[in-house]
Amino acid sequence: MTDQLQAVTGPAATRSRAAASPLGPVALTTLLFGAFLPMLSFFIINVALPAIGSDLHAGSGELQLVVGSYGIANATLLVVGGRLGDGFGRKRLFLVGLTGFTVMSLICAIAPTIGVLLAARVVQGAAAAAMTPQVLASISALLAGEHRARAMAMFGVAGGAAAALGQILGGVLIEANVFNLGWRAVFLVNVPVGLLAIAAAFRVLPETKADRAQRVDLIGAALLALTLVLLLLPLTEGRPLGWPLWTWICLAASVPAVAVLGLHQHRSERSGHAPLIPPTVLRLRAMRIGLLLAVAFFTTFGGFMFVFAFATQGEAHMSPLEGGLSLLPLAVGFLITSIYGPRLQVRYGAGLILRGWLIQAVGYALLAVVALTLWPHVDPLRLAVPMLVAGFGSGLVMVPLIGVVLSQVPPAQAGLGSGILLTSQQTCLALGAATVGTAYLSIAGSNWGQGGALATVALAITAISVLMAPVTHQLRSSGKGA
Structure with a gap:
């Protein structure tokens, strides 16, 4: 995801961390929304898929993409988001990601077609990738010892709670059908929470940067995205379409795509750059x-x-x-x-x-x-x-x-x-x-x-x-x- 732990292990980082103000309860809670909301959004959608399919006339393959497109964008850009935060400021990237996530949640909630929903889910996953890495990075940079260990444990609890409660909350929201929103409520619920977190982040989050920011491996990120699309798109669309020729071509092409990604990562590391997935x-x-x-x-x-x-x-x-x-x-x-x-x-x-x-x-x-x-x-x-x-x-x-x-x-x-x-x-x-x-x-x-x-x-x-x-x-x- 990011070099956050690596960035706080050297002497300069030790001095920086000693001088930094520890995160207060409000600041830490605000940060933890960066772990909770993206995971909640991944799992809350599952219980709403049948209703989405009925309302937007989407097939099973498109419904799988509602889940998969978010995950692909998130996975591809997590490391990129972490390194951008190291270089431009973690509070700044957290706010950018949280704002984008909140706006895309609103667009998902009002999406008139399955195409609009899928496009918004891709951008929502990218926004989550800008937000989530800053949580661990800020905890590592601002806290030490027992305080840091406790905050790391709370990070795990936030993600686990979101995964476990997501579908339950989704079921409650759809069943309640407040203002006749139906499945749209599972996206809309992120908006007020996101706005509150944005306001709190502006006020209470301190800004931190890495002592030495790593170069962003955009080529590696693009190759990883290409590999995932070549693999996941035919797996989701192949069955409902009867496995046309293009699905088999994509699956076959994913093998050389993995090879090219691996070769690029080896060459990038040997040349002294920071690859997306370091072979060492x-x-x-x-x-x-x-x-x-x-x-x-x-x-x-x-x-x-x-x-x-x-x-x-x-x-x-x-x-x-x-x-x-x-x-x-x-x-x-x-x-x-x-x-x-x-x-x-x-x-x-x-x-x-x-x-x-x-x-x-x-x-x-x-x-x-x-x-x-x-x-x-x-x-x-x-x-x-x-x-x-x-x-x-x-x-x-x-x-x-x-x-x-x-x-x-x-x-x-x-x-x-x-x-x-x-x-x-x-x-x-x-x-x-x-x-x-x-x-x-x-x-x-x-x-x-x-x-x-x-x-x-x-x-x-x-x-x-x-x-x-x-x-x-x-x-x-x-x-x-x-």
Whole structure:
């Protein structure tokens, strides 16, 4: 995402941090909206997708793009946003991103067509990429010791709370249908919150910059965006269009695009520039393991949240509110582990993530049993136990993942490592909606139906969770105090 941690490890940064005023409660809360709002916007949309499709006459592929286009823009520009903040000022970039995010939320809310909505989602994702990196960068630059650790934990809690509560809030807003807004309320809710955060940021956020700003790798960002589009566009549009020739050409072209991206990153690093994805950081054993865990978790989690809304509001005939309430136990489990996770991380290290994979596997296996035996006669109560267990497990994986991995990375490369991990997070959330969503929709259209499709997705996540346990053990054994 940014070199924020790297920028505060040298002597000059130490002097700068010592002289800086610590963030007060209001300033820290304002900053944390930069973590909460983008993640909320990613997940709150899922429960509204059926209503959007009906109102704007959008097909399943276009609805997948409503999720994926936001994630692609966000993932592509996270590192760019971080480095622009280092050079031009983190408060300035935070305000630019927050203002753009708020304006695009309003445009999404009034979008008359699916095309306008998709375009606004792309710009909204780009604005979030300008805003979010400044949160960790400002925390790292302004706080130290226990205050910094607590603020970092709150950053994780903000993201976890947004992911867990997003679809519940979306269901409540759609069901309430205030002023007959329907699905548009899930975007409009960002506007007053964004305006309050903008006003507060102007008044209370201090400005910081890196001692030495890195050059922005715009070519790398463009190549990453091209690679993601070549991969995700055919995966989302191929099934509803009957897999025309252009989808296979795009998928084939994504392979050389990855190769060109990798070559550019190697050459950029050898020439002394700052590449988007530094190859030297990828060579670190802890980073490779952490990336594998991040890809497995965020792809499956993002995909599941996408398909769950379709399943509950489809054959199960739940309302958006009932579909959202079905996720309440998952949110409760997620929030509990978000709050206590940092304390447990000190005790168990990467062993906490290992336990999370196994608990998550149990939760999704129970969900598959419910889908296979009771479908479509399910309701929030019958789904409560599987969702609660899955929520506990997911929280134990997601909350400590980045911190545990970075604790095993040399401090000078921690900022770059955090950027790579957070970029992979956003990329894989979008990838999950494309891949898992396409697989679900294909199975749901067969004799298996939506219940069989949901059970298949749940069992696939169960298998991946079990496979990730020994991988996590490798991270555990390579770290200290895990």
